[in-house]
Amino acid sequence: xxxxxxxxxxxxxxxxxxxxxxxxxxxxxxxxxxxxxxxxxxxxxxxxxxxxxxxxxxxxxxxxxxxxxxxxxxxxxxxxxxxxxxxxxxxxxxxxxxxxxxxxxxxxxxxxxxxxxxxxxxxxxxxxxxxxxxxxxxxxxxxxxxxxxxxxxxxxxxxxxxxxxxxxxxxxxxxxxxxxxxxxxxxxxxxxxxxxxxxxxxxxxxxxxxxxxxxxxxxxxxxxxxxxxxxxxxxxxxxxxxxxxxxxxxxxxxxxxxxxxxxxxxxxxxxxxxxxxxxxxxxxxxxxxxxxxxxxxxxxxxxxxxxxxxxxxxxxxxxxxxxxxxxxxxxxxxxxxxxxxxxxxxxxxxxxxxxxxxxxxxxxxxxxxxxxxxxxxxxxxxxxxxxxxxxxxxxxxxxxxxxxxxxxxxxxxxxxxxxxxxxxxxxxxxxxxxxxxxxxxxxxxxxxxxxxxxxxxxxxxxxxxxxxxxxxxxxxxxxxxxxxxxxxxxxxxxxxxxxxxxxxxxxxxxxxxxxxxxxxxxxxxxxxxxxxxxx
Ligand code: KIV
Ligand code: ZN
Numbered sequence: 001x002x003x004x005x006x007x008x009x010x011x012x013x014x015x016x017x018x019x020x021x022x023x024x025x026x027x028x029x030x031x032x033x034x035x036x037x038x039x040x041x042x043x044x045x046x047x048x049x050x051x052x053x054x055x056x057x058x059x060x061x062x063x064x065x066x067x068x069x070x071x072x073x074x075x076x077x078x079x080x081x082x083x084x085x086x087x088x089x090x091x092x093x094x095x096x097x098x099x100x101x102x103x104x105x106x107x108x109x110x111x112x113x114x115x116x117x118x119x120x121x122x123x124x125x126x127x128x129x130x131x132x133x134x135x136x137x138x139x140x141x142x143x144x145x146x147x148x149x150x151x152x153x154x155x156x157x158x159x160x161x162x163x164x165x166x167x168x169x170x171x172x173x174x175x176x177x178x179x180x181x182x183x184x185x186x187x188x189x190x191x192x193x194x195x196x197x198x199x200x201x202x203x204x205x206x207x208x209x210x211x212x213x214x215x216x217x218x219x220x221x222x223x224x225x226x227x228x229x230x231x232x233x234x235x236x237x238x239x240x241x242x243x244x245x246x247x248x249x250x251x252x253x254x255x256x257x258x259x260x261x262x263x264x265x266x267x268x269x270x271x272x273x274x275x276x277x278x279x280x281x282x283x284x285x286x287x288x289x290x291x292x293x294x295x296x297x298x299x300x301x302x303x304x305x306x307x308x309x310x311x312x313x314x315x316x317x318x319x320x321x322x323x324x325x326x327x328x329x330x331x332x333x334x335x336x337x338x339x340x341x342x343x344x345x346x347x348x349x350x351x352x353x354x355x356x357x358x359x360x361x362x363x364x365x366x367x368x369x370x371x372x373x374x375x376x377x378x379x380x381x382x383x384x385x386x387x388x389x390x391x392x393x394x395x396x397x398x399x400x401x402x403x404x405x406x407x408x409x410x411x412x413x414x415x416x417x418x419x420x421x422x423x424x425x426x427x428x429x430x431x432x433x434x435x436x437x438x439x440x441x442x443x444x445x446x447x448x449x450x451x452x453x454x455x456x457x458x459x460x461x462x463x464x465x466x467x468x469x470x471x472x473x474x475x476x477x478x479x480x481x482x483x484x485x486x487x488x489x490x491x492x493x494x495x496x497x498x499x500x501x502x503x504x505x506x507x508x509x510x511x512x513x514x515x516x517x518x519x520x521x522x523x524x525x526x527x528x529x530x531x532x533x534x535x
Contacts, residue, residue: 182215452520
């Protein structure tokens with residue numbers, strides 16, 4: 001049983017079965033091309049999941065091709081294809097899995113009364129015969145077979161025992177007990193797994209597996225309960241994607257095992273530092289951003305804004321952090337400067353930006369900072385540099401957006417262009433006109449020409465927010481510059497200036513961090529002007 005580690009007790013190995021590319025991909029809005037699936041399989045391989053369910057080969061030629069390419073090009077994990085309990089599906093799955101180092105066919109068949117009647121029109125004997133026939137056939141065509149009793153949770157317990165026993169007898173090495181409709185509770189599923197593990201005969205060579213959906217928000221809790229009761233394989237998807245409300249979020253399960261070894265003495269084979277890259281890749285590829293407050297991989301998961309929290313984290317991160325950001329592959333926590341931040345965080349950020357300010361100056365900056373934070377919410381570095389520079393009497397050495405005009409010619413034979421005017425305290429006002437695939441892309445190109453930076457846009461999110469009779473656009477951007485990621489943010493009245501201003505904000509942060517001047521060139525080793533004025 002996977003419980004807290006008693007002295008000298010050996011950890012129990014838990015296998016991770018990733019179904020991001022099958023159950024996840026079949027959800028509306030999450031489809032991926034073959035090439036994208038291949039890239040995602042690479043990220044899952046780096047993460048070290050034990051099994052990749054690469055698709056449902058018989059569902060479409062595209063799915064079969066994805067399974068085949070992943071089987072051919074991915075080394076390490078077992079590669080699996082879903083299959084109905086039919087000869088036709090099993091043969092297509094086997095064919096697609098041929099190049100795999102280790103292959104698994106995953107056969108599913110509904111066992112609950114509602115599935116038998118409304119979907120399959122089969123009685124219990126017919127269901128058992130189909131399990132027997134399909135599992136036996138599949139064992140001759142691949143390395144191992146998994147059988148899923150679809151809608152197991154709503155299946156009569158005695159019949160579920162019969163169905164799983166039949167699959168085990170026919171050679172299935174993994175007996176999966178899915179909560180297809182996300183209906184169960186932790187106590188109930190714990191009890192069910194205990195019952196099944198005690199009752200199913202012929203299962204000595206098989207492991208039990210859990211596959212929970214999140215319709216009632218309990219997929220992770222239910223999967224943990226199943227593991228405590230003896231399940232040895234957990235099925236889930238990155239970012240919790242999947243049918244309807246999704247599957248058990250694999251990153252949450254992984255970090256629970258990694259963080260609470262005192263509760264779950266589980267041995268897992270994953271590299272947790274590959275969680276964040278896999279999550280970002282999936283979000284970007286499918287165009288579904290991870291909610292900011294999502295456990296483990298949300299942007300706020302390691303971000304702190306409240307003053308008391310920031311003070312604690314600055315003294316010792318463990319005050320408010322139970323995991324380290326680097327454990328999931330993030331570099332450092334994010335102290336977000338906003339209206340809840342305190343002086344400690346402000347001083348720490350100013351120092352990172354190269355400003356050593358004494359207590360009197362800090363007090364003065366803090367007052368203006370709070371006023372600005374009330375208006376903007378989150379304060380960008382460029383705004384902070386402006387503030388500090390204003391108080392210390394120096395002009396800030398950053399670009400600001402003065403004007404943007406553009407032509408958006410949809411479907412016409414003319415190329416979109418943008419005219420952008422930026423201002424810099426050392427270079428004055430500079431205008432550039434550029435073309436691009438679209439007008440905002442053209443504006444970004446113009447900013448690159450003016451600032452001398454080459455950047456690629458990794459993420460751009462623009463949200464329309466409204467409060468107290470005023471509506472604004474908030475743009476968040478992530479740019480890759482010289483292999484590093486820089487964020488930018490802006491809040492203005494309209495979409496276009498918000499996007500361009502956020503882009504400029506990210507360039508300013510890159511310039512500060514990479515020590516570049518207004519032309520994008522590396523500065524001499526020290527910057528006496530800034531140090532003198534700011535000291
Ligand atoms: O939710 C489910 O029952 C499934 C099966 C195919 C395992 O996804
Ligand atoms: Zn499912």
